[in-house]
Amino acid sequence: MSSAPQVAVLRLEEDADVFAARQLARELAQVVGLDRIGATRLATAISELAREAAAAGGRLSFEVQGSGDLVATLTASHLPDDSPSMVSARRLLDTVTHEVADGLAVVRLEQRGVRPVTDAERHRVQRIVAAHAPTSPLDELQQQNAELLTLLDAVREKNAALETLNHELEETNRGVMALYSELSGELERTNQGVVALYAEIDEKNLQLTAASEAKSRFLRSISHELRTPVNSVLGLTGLLADPGAAPLSPEQGEQVAFIRASATELLSLVNELMDLAKAESGRLEPAWQDVDLAALCGELAGTTRALLREGVRLEVDPGPPGLVLRTDPDLVRHVLRNLLSNAAKFTTAGTVTLEVTQVDGVHGVDGVDGVDGADGADAAEGVEVRVRDTGIGMTEEEQALVFEEFFQVRTPLHATARGTGLGLPFARSVAQVLGGDIDVESAPGEGSSFTLRLPAGGAA
Numbered sequence: 491m492s493s494a495p496q497v498a499v500l501r502l503e504e505d506a507d508v509f510a511a512r513q514l515a516r517e518l519a520q521v522v523g524l525d526r527i528g529a530t531r532l533a534t535a536i537s538e539l540a541r542e543a544a545a546a547g548g549r550l551s552f553e554v555q556g557s558g559d560l561v562a563t564l565t566a567s568h569l570p571d572d573s574p575s576m577v578s579a580r581r582l583l584d585t586v587t588h589e590v591a592d593g594l595a596v597v598r599l600e601q602r603g604v605r606p607v608t609d610a611e612r613h614r615v616q617r618i619v620a621a622h623a624p625t626s627p628l629d630e631l632q633q634q635n636a637e638l639l640t641l642l643d644a645v646r647e648k649n650a651a652l653e654t655l656n657h658e659l660e661e662t663n664r665g666v667m668a669l670y671s672e673l674s675g676e677l678e679r680t681n682q683g684v685v686a687l688y689a690e691i692d693e694k695n696l697q698l699t700a701a702s703e704a705k706s707r708f709l710r711s712i713s714h715e716l717r718t719p720v721n722s723v724l725g726l727t728g729l730l731a732d733p734g735a736a737p738l739s740p741e742q743g744e745q746v747a748f749i750r751a752s753a754t755e756l757l758s759l760v761n762e763l764m765d766l767a768k769a770e771s772g773r774l775e776p777a778w779q780d781v782d783l784a785a786l787c788g789e790l791a792g793t794t795r796a797l798l799r800e801g802v803r804l805e806v807d808p809g810p811p812g813l814v815l816r817t818d819p820d821l822v823r824h825v826l827r828n829l830l831s832n833a834a835k836f837t838t839a840g841t842v843t844l845e846v847t848q849v850d851g852v853h854g855v856d857g858v859d860g861v862d863g864a865d866g867a868d869a870a871e872g873v874e875v876r877v878r879d880t881g882i883g884m885t886e887e888e889q890a891l892v893f894e895e896f897f898q899v900r901t902p903l904h905a906t907a908r909g910t911g912l913g914l915p916f917a918r919s920v921a922q923v924l925g926g927d928i929d930v931e932s933a934p935g936e937g938s939s940f941t942l943r944l945p946a947g948g949a950a
């Protein structure tokens with residue numbers, strides 16, 4: 491491999507030199523690895539310039555620089571920048587520069603990215619230069635014709651390829667247009683469907699709201715109407731059983747006690763219906779205050795123990811010490827009493843557990859903690875109060891229905907445990923009034939777990 495950059499030098503004085511320049515350029519182009527079209531471009535640019543330079547006495551040299559550049563330098567006493575051969579050279583090659591130094595025009599043609607020239611190749615090229623135009627003009631003409639034919643073939647091939655491409659593009663365009671119009675039609679139909687669906691949903695919503703309002707109104711008025719006569723019955727049984735009143739026979743006394751028990755049960759049912767109607771109609775206004783949850787749990791534990799069946803234990807975990815929640819204590823107590831009385835009713839052995847946990851992060855958002863973190867480590871996003879039992883449990887279908895009014899699973903336990911099926915719907919309505927909700931998890935024969943979730947900051 492040669493380190494000397496200069497490959498060949500040629501004087502340009504007559505027509506034969508022009509042929510030699512062209513041939514030299516072609517040979518060199520092949521040696522450095524240009525393809526046929528690249529070689530023809532270079533040879534044509536060089537021969538055009540050489541023809542004009544030869545008329546004014548010129549010189550052509552080739553170098554291959556280390557970085558892989560083939561540089562042809564052409565000097566002549568007269569070769570203006572706007573001469574026809576310069577214009578042609580610029581059309582054929584990318585890098586053509588022109589300058590005038592010491593009264594001589596210097597033109598540089600550069601071809602980048604060529605491979606280096608070995609010593610043997612350099613010698614061969616130099617022999618061509620030394621032989622000075624080894625081909626006759628006729629041979630050269632033949633050679634140029636062959637080159638022209640190759641170029642023509644290449645152009646024809648390119649044209650054919652372009653035509654095919656155009657054809658394909660046209661077809662693709664037609665396909666895209668067809669797809670587009672099909673999709674827009676589809677979209678329009680879907681949109682119309684969606685709009686109709688929304689209208690239907692709105693209509694149904696209105697109907698549902700009206701139905702729910704009518705139901706609440708009915709519950710409110712019927713329970714209100716019932717309360718007065720039931721209270722009178724209770725009052726009258728009180729009067730009858732009064733020690734100061736006329737004595738009753740033992741049988742009468744038993745019947746009055748029976749009437750009194752039934753009336754008391756009826757009154758509690760009527761009151762529950764009233765509460766439910768109030769919660770549902772949004773008339774239940776929580777009285778917000780800071781509530782000490784541990785104290786509330788202690789209070790509830792006391793009343794729950796009295797309800798437990800024999801052999802059932804109560805466990806209480808009041809959560810982190812000093813946990814205070816802004817909420818309505820009466821309503822929370824009411825909800826939890828419902829959950830605890832259910833747990834006591836439907837558990838014949840094992841444990842009923844009441845536990846409080848503080849919840850950081852946002853409820854229901856994939857368990858991901860809030861990213862703000864600025865309000866300090868103790869800032870609870872809310873509280874969960876769970877009532878778990880090891881009782882009879884429920885199937886999934888039953889769990890889906892227990893929050894509906896008057897729904898009760900038919901079990902042997904219902905014979906001894908009375909109720910109306912209003913406790914859970916009321917508890918859920920109240921939880922929602924407090925900004926939270928109730929969830930259930932359960933498995934038949936294993937037990938149930940009801941979770942009351944409450945937000946930390948009271949009402950939003």
Ligand SMILES: Nc1ncnc2c1ncn2[C@@H]1O[C@H](COP(=O)(O)OP(=O)(O)OP(=O)(O)O)[C@@H](O)[C@H]1O
Pocket residue numbers: 828832833836879881882883884892897898899900908909910911912913914915937938
């Ligand atoms: N902890 C539980 N274990 C098993 N079943 C339960 C439990 N809690 C509720 N259920 C089922 O859900 C039904 C509805 O409960 P809900 O509290 O609404 O009504 P209830 O307890 O039957 O009557 P009420 O609460 O009105 O006195 C119950 O009858 C029972 O079948």
Ligand SMILES: [Mg+2]
Pocket residue numbers: 828831832909912913914
């Ligand atoms: Mg209940």
